[in-house]
Amino acid sequence: MSRLGKKPITIPEKVKAEFKNGILEISGANGKLSQLIDERINVKIENSTVTLEQKAESKEANMMQGLMRGLVCNMIEGVTSGYKKELELDGLGFKAVMSGKQITLTVGYSHTVTLDIPEGIKVVTGMTQDKIPTLTISGADKQKVGAFAAQVRAVKPPEPYKGFGIKYVGEKIIRKAGKAAAGSKK
Incomplete structure (x- = not known):
């Protein structure tokens, strides 16, 4: 250095x-x-x-x-120019709703998860062409943007069998074979 x-x-x-x-x-x-x-x-x-x-x-x-x-x-x-992180909420019934300085996530739990948006961070909700909800987190401070994106992703990390969960746009999820694939080896 x-x-x-x-x-x-x-x-x-x-x-x-x-x-x-x-x-x-x-x-x-x-x-x-x-x-x-x-x-x-x-x-x-x-x-x-x-x-x-x-x-x-x-x-x-x-x-x-x-x-x-x-x-x-x-x-x-x-x-x-600022910094930006994009997240996808991939799963049945997954959605994000903005209300003031809070974001409410519905990600397959029996309850909703509410997160406070830090000062200096802007969050925009949207949809992809495939009707997958997205979150765009932007701001001037690289550390705050990355930390808040990681906090949102930690609410429901993507699982390895079907890939459902909150993931970064373009993130590659390593998939595992399910029980059906394991039983067909005989």
Whole structure:
């Protein structure tokens, strides 16, 4: 990570970066994000570039430099274009209903599951051409979008026999042979 961590990050137009008291704030069209920078790393903002430098050479500072650079790149991409995860609710009677800042999932249990949508996350429900309900989770913060998508998927992960459950669009589910296939070996 040391070579990658030393590369400067270019800041696009209409994106502002500010570093104060160990916190880097980046604001753009999709919102404002902030990140606590490790005390072993020094941040320099000049000529529409952000450069991360180590204060002292060490293995840990080297690793932190690469990590912080990756997080800053994710923040810049988030405030310019944003992040998006798409989920499919594959199963008989599966559906998702939005109500304010909550989403209610009906996924084959005897009860409905209600999840609170975190601040800064936008959820849109829809349907595919095959009448499969979909959820589109989007936002500026890559970590929040991925974490909420994983939380929704964990409500009913896809099962290996028929593939029913909540899965990411394009996710390949490894299938198992059922009892009928096991009995035909004789």
